[in-house]
Amino acid sequence: MSDTVSLRSARQKPRLSLPSAGVNAWRFAVVFLALLLAVPVFVVLGHLLEPSGEVWRHLVETVLQDYVINSLLLMIGVAIGVLLVGVSTAWLTSMCRFPGRSVFEWALLLPMAIPAYIIAYTYTGLFDFTGPFQTLLREWTGWGYGDYWFPEIRSLEGAALMLSLVLYPYVYLLSRAAFLGQSICVLDVSRTLGNGPWRTFFFVALPLARPAIVAGLSLALMETLADYGTVQYFGVSTFTTGIFRTWYGLNNATAAAQLSALLLLVVFALIILEKGSRRQARYHHTTQRHQVLTRFQLTRKQGLMAFLICFGALFFGFLLPAGQLLWWAFTTAEESLDGRFLSLISHSLLLAGAASVLALLPALFFSYGKRQHGNWLVLAAVRMAGMGYAIPGTVIAVGVIIPFAAFDNALDAWVRERFGWSSGLLLSGTLAALLFAYLVRFLAVSLQTVDAGLGKIRPTLDEVARSLGSRSGEIVRRVHMPMLKGSLMTALLLVFVDVLKELPATLILRPFNYNTLAVRAYELASDERLADASYAALTIVIVGILPVILLSRSIARSRHVEST
């Protein structure tokens, strides 16, 4: 039993030795592509340099403090929520035996298919003062308004709860993959040293899974920062609502972009903080020898607890809101499943499918670029390219419109002058522009997932393969790919589901006559016709479930591959 986990220092760079000219070309290509994808982010940051007049003084004097404090509190709330739910359920389903485990394994991912603003609508519909729950309560007890205390769902705490319920799957997914990927021998060593399940969890498994957990957490937090629908509906003033208020209400696009840029700085700070706390530690497994996992057998009481924890997450994150949607769809919705509705589905599927594949390619490219040739320039460029995830979709969309339209119009002007005809708008208003926006917005999801997967492949494996005469391409194909398969599937499907739910960028950038499920759901829901929105919302959920199930199966299978 020679399995250990090494904490390598960063200086020991693993390398597939490529010809030295190739190294530079590779680096150059990574930096170039990353900067290209970071253009919208730069467009946003570029506004920092412009004067925006008196608006800032007004913001500082009146509302900025609210924006900052509420955004921070929301992030703290969501962080606590997703960590508690995500890590505990991941540990339970991967390491313990209790009734229903095999179902929870995939079912716990289901909340991911529900857009945050939709879960907010359903919870409000159920638990608000005028909702059926409190109405029944009042009918039974004869209480009136102000006679009793009930948690206010439309509040900061409520928003944190809603976001936690739909975002914990990111943490669950990545930390579960990490737990499953952990060499069982390490855990066995821990046990032979006299550690019980709790100590093993806290002192061995949790620290080892940390990069994955942090990756999941940072996805959840970035999503939180970018959320608009939930906080707007709940009347919580955060950075995002502030951005839109400044833009739409104060009619100051520059100040709005500057607020977004500030938001980006916060994200930068978070990342640096995390990096700093991790110091130079790297987490590679030094072996791929796994055994079939022997899960902890829980006692009846413990099993019941485990069941309740997992069921709670599933119930409040999925069953309850989906049930409410289903109820609305059956009882009050006016939507019918005609040809138009089918086209919504096909549009959504097409966009989500294309975007997930498109996002995977640069993610792989960047991940390898970082692994093989990661100097500060490469790391910084890739980091920039991934920032889009924390920016509200609307702002990204504008960051896409500006350069695309500028390019189209410049080309058009040139063609007019040169050839006397108009090339019109080549890219603006096409699906290409929309897909580019998705790429910018969701690259981080792909990247984090692929990074996490690649990070677990220890460099010595490359060295062994090299010593056996494999060339780089062969190593990637025959060694890395089989081991990465689970991560790649995860990346594909996370982006797929994200794009399926994506609203603001789709709304702004889509071509004529091109609607998606999310657009339909939003249009009806924002008109407070929740019941009518339920068809489209439910369909998003149903379409999202399929990949989620595929995903969990592929994770399970990828483990079998490793356990040979």
Place this chain on the structure above:
Amino acid sequence: MSPYVKLILVPLLLCLFGPAYASAAEVNLYSARKENLIKPLLDRFTEETGISVNLVTGKADTLLQRLQREGRNSPADLLITTDAGRLHRAKTAGVTQAVSSATLNSLVPADFRDPEGHWFGLSLRARPILYVEGKIDPAELSTYEALSDPKWRGRICIRSSNNIYNQSLVASIISAEGKQATAQWAAGLVKNFARPPKGGDRDQIRAAAAGICDIAIANSYYLVGMLTSKDEAQRRAAEKMALFWPNQAGRGVHVNISGVALTRSAKNREQAIRLLEFLLSKPSQAWYAEANGEYPVRSDVAAGERLSAWGAFKMDSLNLGKLGENNPEAVRLMDRVGWK
């Protein structure tokens, strides 16, 4: 994985580089009116004229941004918004053009179109005071301004100041009373809130019906929507409410419009104006009332049974372009008084 990739990539490429919209007779529309509140009319238009209409819906400000950036190459011929302020903004941004049509000018009253012909109202949206029947004697109600009176402490529901309807309402009061008085009024109103603002207009109506407050300020078509809802709870809530037209002795009820502007880059000008005229035709005008409980902008078209039951009322005759001009001031003012 590769067959999947093909499955995705092939149709994608077809979509990306397929032919642009090239049919002979067409109009391209950027609309802040949601699809289900405009598409039926557009379908009717296509049926009657053979001119096809291409539609993108979205939020007014982002559509405007798109229009601005696309510049002279923008495909859009018409921009539809759901408030006059945005039309004014579009005009100021220089992306609209004037239409001088005697027909249109005669159909749309002067208050509800741009003096220079850059935009025209299509339908009217009134923002009256709604109250819980039996709880309040309508004689106690008079004006928007009076709602800041301390006697309404904790009795008023209204949505967030992020919402354009509230921004426009405050903008109209700024026009009538000046900044100072409006700020005082808004501060008083905020003190009278029954709860921090949240949700939409329907939410305010529901909250009032449930006893959280006695007064809700909401656009009247939301009340219509609830009265005709399939959801019994919504109907019951709406039936508890009555409608009061404020400021009848003075300037009149605050109204806003949904309206339309011809873009400067319009390449299908002729078809676009035909569509504009169609949207102002009698049957279309009646449709707004029928489908969404909005008032027709034409005075010679009846508002429909339900709206007529609430009686005729005096509207604020402020030219709506003012709402756009005063909008930033309104938002700053609401920020200062802590109207969330």
